[in-house]
Amino acid sequence: MKQKVLSFKSVRTLLIPLFILMLVVAGCSKDTSSNKNGSGSKNQSNQGAGEAVKGGSIKIDQRVDYAHLDPAMAYDFGSWEVVLQFYDQLLTYKPDSSELTTELADSYDVSEDGLTYTFKLKQGVKFWNGKEMKAQSFIDQFERILTPAVGSPARGFIDPLVVGSTDFFEGKADKISGLEAPDDYTLVIKLTEPRGNFLYVMGMPFFSPIDKEYVDSIGDKEFDRKPLGTGPWKMESYDVGKQMVLKKNENYFKEGEPKLDEIVISIESNEQNSVLKFKQGETAFIGWNQEINSADFVQLQSDPNFKDMLMKKELASTYYLALNNQVKPMDNVKVRQAINMAIDKEKIVKLQNGRASVANQILPPTMPGYQKNLPAEVDYKFDKEKAKKLLAEAGHPDGFKVEMLSTSGETDQKIVQSIQADLKDIGIDVEIRPLSGASYSDGARSLKYGLVYTAWFQDFPDPTNFLDVLLNGAEVPANNWAAYNNSSVNEKLNKAKSMAFGQERIDLYVEIQNEILAEAPWVPLFNPVRYAIVQPWLKGYYQHPVLMDPLHDISMTKK
């Protein structure tokens, strides 16, 4: 998952080939080990001291305005924070766990050949307007996702996987032949080929039931601002760019949820202000997906009143500099290695006040295939002299000029300026181009920048999620922003993903990673650590490994 402080995982996935998804299930079922342990010992240590009280209203901040509220469109951390509250899915994750469980589905059945999924739906689940959710509500959403005018980034997850999806998308059919509703509470989905991860796909917010009549009555664009779902929180009001108020859905089908009555979310793009509001006790928490300003973090960490309220989460993620392998002079491996050696990663970690650990490889530490002791020949240690020498050997003793695309967050800007200074030392002049949102990912996909500062967040703990998505030649330019295309690597990647799980497969991934590292298509920079800060009177907050902040689960204690 691509995520940047202010930005989008966005449209990326539209283009993720389905073979990757096949491995989601396998990966995710083991997910508990990687992500949960990462959530740190401090998780929940300080909160929930008192008895929970019923109801109540809290305030929280949101850094950027919501890009989308239509579940078919939303695909960034910010939007998911609320979209997951407005809408339910067939399946979801258990609290504070990456294990799947049923939500709107009462039960489900997968045919022996893995081609037919039958979901029995819960009865009596109602939309906010009182209408009942039925199997057709899902089919309607599938159809929206496959409607070109809607422009959903989720199409790649079901087209061409679901029978008849392509015909529907191209307008050759007015129904998706692979979707059936034999009765109101049964949904049958037929696939063209087995796909182990399909249940995980059905757990994504894209595939939420919607009330088609409502959507049609206000139109798709309006629906993006006026949600109507089955979820625990209703949108009471939304003042674009300023404030959103969530009200408890009294008729929510899950007993006892949500626990609070009201949540007021302010769009507070000023990080300092956000921290101040928290310190004054105005807001209940600052979620891990919001950035805490460096100066504030340092102060919070050394403040005895607040340091115990911090919660730590090591993300299975790698921040890296993608070197465009197809443009001169980055097409020369020596130049790429020189850049690898020129960057002081310790300093980058320091600039983040230690909220990261240095990365020397593609896979993050929790990922199978990660090597504690990387072979010396692919472990590029910080050495500016050697970098200069390599650059001279490559025919650029005086360096060159290059443009670097980056995101625009405060920390990001510090980091890219540090990289800029490091590269300047070996003669490379970097011009920084900070962008955000879709203009950033579009820029990266245009492959016109020599360097792209970016990051990848795991969708599931399997090396395919990094190596295949980010470095397979077939992923240029969708996700492979380094434009790295090595036929031997491609072949091995394709072979590995069809292999049975086990050591042999992991060994192959180790081999692949080292082969890639030898060509230095990236500079792996660091693996991030994120902090949330939570008031002691808030009960039930956890940093979920897959989902966003658990707004439906939190409650207040007597203060």
Place this chain on the structure above:
Amino acid sequence: MTNPNVSTVKASAVSIQQQVKKRNKFSRFARSYPLIIIGGIMVFTLAIMAVFAPVIANHNPITQYPEGLSDIGTPIEPNDNFILGTDSLGRDALSRVVHGSIVSLEVGIFASLISLIIGVFMGIVSGYFGSWIDMIIMRITDTMLAFPFLLFVIALVAVLKPSITNVYIAIGILGWATMARVVRAEVLKVKQLEYVQAAKALGSSSFPILFIEVLPNIMGPVIVMGTLAIGQNIMLEAALSFLGIGVQPPTASWGNMLQEGMRIYQIAPWMIYGPGIALIWATLGFNLLGDGLRDWLDPKTGR
């Protein structure tokens, strides 16, 4: 051997007398126009700072010093080595402030020249020829003056890349309008002067009259406006860099230093004061000088 001595003594006596005379004249001038002197000194120090920046600054303004960051990656407060402290990347704030004067003066002076040249030309043409030419030019200036400057630059940046060039382009497009208006008004006055009328009557063609007779007569207000414009443009450059759409990193500019200071003032308040005071010094200097020059060269239009 005596002669030369005598002559030197004489010569120095004369020069002392001249100096005294000059000093009297100067002190009288200084007393009548104190703003010119104060503003002039401020601008002069700024120019010295810019010209001798590499000598004055004791560090490289773009080097990120390892000792410029604390163990937890925060800026270092002012000390013997880093006199104004460091910024959040470990760069020396003093050196950046000193080097920032280069960008400020550059943009201030050249941008003002652009608007001055276009503005004076349009103003003279408009005022001198009158009728439909005047009408067209004045409607154009109305149009330009309707755009809030910063928003206009933002629009330019949206389609071009953020860089200091946009400042020049925007000032080239918008900045001349006020200038043209003032010049036009002056030209209308000068036009009525006898010798201009005479030159016209004698059949001189328009362009010589414009530039030989009219231009020198409006130099006073033009110089005043130009001086004030430098101050304004320095402020604009700083504002744009502050917003991140002017001078790009790592080049030091007071605006982008303040932008950074804005994010770390809780732990590094010195980042607000160094560049801030430099910026106020510069704008105040040019404003004082401009006001003073107005009192001197153009007393009627003054306060």
Place this chain on the structure above:
Amino acid sequence: MFSYLIRRIVGAIVVLIGISIITFIIAYAVPGDPARAIVGEKASEEVVQQVRHELGLDQPLYVQYFAYINRLLHGDFGFSYYNNQPVLDLVLSRLKDTALLAFSGWTVEILIGIPLGILSAVYNRKIADYIISVLSIIGISLPVFWFGMWLIYNVAFKMGILPIGGSGSIMHLILPALTLGIAGAAYYQRLVKSSMVDVYNQDYIRTAKANGASPLRITFKHSLRNGIIPAVTYAGMDIAFLLGGVVVTETVFNYPGVGQLAMQSIQRLDVPVIMATVLLAAIIVVVVNIIVDLLYFLIDPRISLT
């Protein structure tokens, strides 16, 4: 009066056309292909051509311009690239807050500028005048964003008596309004002073003085009214200044107005939103100027309307 009004409005229409031409040129000078941006990179060339055709991008420039004007007249400013919302709605919803901020800033200008102007005129060339003049030139030289930061650091952060930023209450408005208004206050002070001093030197005031009218009476009866008239005209120019100033002020104080929207839209390369912001701001400036001109006429009918 009537013919003046007509001339004034015709002039304003010409200016509005000029504004639309300039924004049109900037918007269509966008490097790259708007059609390609809309359909995405994977779309085939045929699709791009079709969209180009639908958008009229294959038409000659003047045809495109008239289509653009036609859309604007129908209130169609397009959709935001960022969140797909109608641009006009986005900008208008923010414009309310910006108007509030700009009005508060203007209030600060008037409340500080005019009394100080009167004071320095009454005590012309006395100590009070010099002090005010020094303050005034410092006010003009004070960078808006620096002054804002200084207020945030000292008043909001250290003293903690006012919010650091955001919007929603009068308290939230105080610091931004002060920041926005301080330079303008200095301009008003200068204007009021110079025009009042001019009036003092006029014959009828001298006569009044000679007849033993008290200075206070002279100030309020004669010169104040005449002194304030130029200040009213300045309000027309001031609106452009204020709308430019809000960009910086809103950024510093994180105030959710059009300036902040424009800044956010830059990094999102959300061209439709930025263009609409600039266009609407310019239109507002033109309209306010007409209104001010008319007010000017109402206040002082003697003024010749040429």
